[in-house]
Amino acid sequence: MNVNDIRKDFPILDQQVNGKDLIYLDTSATSQTPLVVIDAMTEYYQSYNSNVHRGVHTLGTHATEGYEQARMKVKSFINAKRFEEIVFTRGTTAAINLVARSFGDMIIEPGDEIVVTEMEHHANIVPWQELAKRTGAELNFIPMEADGTLTKDSIEATIGDKTKIVAVTHVSNVLGTxxxxxxxxxxxHNNGAYIVVDGAQAVPHMTVDVQDLDVDFYAFSGHKMLGPTGIGVLYGKSELLDEMPPIEYGGDMIDFVDLRTSTWTDLPVKFEAGTPMIAEAIGLAAAIDYIREIGPETILAHEKELADYALSQMKSLEGIEIYGPDSRAGLITFNLTDVHPHDLATALDSEGIAVRAGHHCAQPLMKWLGVSSTARASFYIYNTKEEIDSLIESLKRTKEFFSYEF
Structure with missing residues (x-):
């Protein structure tokens, strides 16, 4: 993989921020978008902008073909068994909420258990909190080890015969676990429970095979995998989706509407009320093509190399606290002694380096770590070791500045 050639595909990287070359280290929040994705969406708007599944005219047919071809590409990308198992949503959050509201309300009863972890993004905690409130279920947490990992013993000790749903992230957006x-x-499954996976930080960076994993539901977002904002995917086993009622109504999700009753159409459109994200689906398909051309394993290897290099460089700095295991995804969350993460991020931004600062939509995890917020640098296919060197030098200068006694 030639990173310099890849960088040419991302026009946003060819700019200066505060008089410095942009170094973008915030992909875990939102990845940048290659020209092929931008061009695919522009072509839709310029050449065949139309609604789907309704008109029989040429533009409508072309739009429908593009939209449904995108669904087929997602199916193949995560190795779903059927195209009906791919539901387009607004993002990971919307996908998880759909499962909690529809499937959760359908199967959870008072006294049942919902099991999550303390490393979850708010999107994979709050919907289950609300489900527990609605139904009288209990919310339990798989305990973590000191480095932010889960052990088989703790998993098996927490998931029991009262557990109905296990909701867990594939890759932590804070720890990189x-x-x-x-x-x-x-x-x-051995305990009769169903598993819901937040895959937002996994699908862009590694091979995900939902059949091999044997997950019941798997959710991810387009904007973290080189695609546009405003679109995500819910994978669900077809036999489960078939049983679930929709939670939004109107538009193309109906089969027949009478004055007082209505029936719903087949999967997956049953869950896609209203005009769907047509341009966004087409952009997501282009992003999948781009990722496949590089290869998920190649992407994972590049990120691991960057993360290992960054870890080794950061560990040589005095007064730095690094969170998470040594074996991790391509992100590093950290704090500098006596420097607030927001001050750190502002200082880095003054040198053109974009990192994340805050609680990363993971306040329970921040409490577990014993901090209010952290800084995070996250890497992707367009990042280089030279950029990490620049980050390290900027961290040194920032530490020196805040250590100076005026």
Whole structure:
């Protein structure tokens, strides 16, 4: 993989911020978008902008073909068994909420257990909190080790015969922990429970095979995998989606509407009320093509090399606290002694370096870490070791500045 050639595909990287060359280290929040994705969406708007599934005219047919071809590409990309198992949503958050509101309300009863972890993004905690409130279920947490990992013993000790749903992230957006989803799914199923996976930080960076993992539901977002904002995917086993009621109504999701009753159409459109994200789906398809051309394993290897290099460089700095395991995804969350993460991020931004600062939509995890917020640098296919060197030098200068006694 030639990173310099890849960078040419991302026009946003060819700019200066505060008089410095942009170094973008915030992909875990939102990845940048290659020209092929921008061009695919522009072509839709310029050449065949029309609604889908309704008109029989040429533009409508072309739009429908583009939209449904995108669904087929997602199916193939995560190795779903059927195209009906791919539901387009507004993003990971919307996908998880759909499962909690529809499937959760359908199966959860008072006294049941919902199991999550403390490393979850708010999008994979709050919907289950609300489900527990609505139904009288109990919310339990798989305890983490000191480095932010889960052990098989703790997983098996937490998931029991009262557990109905296990909701867990594939990759932590703060710690970089890569959870063994296949093993967790097996434990859940052995106890008669279903597993819901937040894959927002996994699908862009590694091969995900939902059949091999044997997950019941898997959610991810387009904007974290080189695609546009405003679109995500919910994968669900077809036999489960078939049983679930829709939670939004109107538009193309109906089969027949009478004055007082209505019936719903087949999967997956049953869950796609209103005009769908047509241009966004077409952009997501282009992003999948781009990722496939590079290869998920190549992407994972590049990110691991960057993360390992960054870890080794950061550990040589005095007064730095690094969170998460040594074996991790391509992100590093950290704090500098006596420097607030927001001050740190502002100082780095003054040198053209974009990192994340805050609680990363993971306040329970921040509490577990014993901090209010952290800084995070996250890497992708367009990042280089030279950029990490620049980050390290900027961290040194920032530490020196805040250590100076005026």
């Amino acid at each position: 890569i959870n063994d989803i296949k093993s967790i799914a097996e434990t859940a």
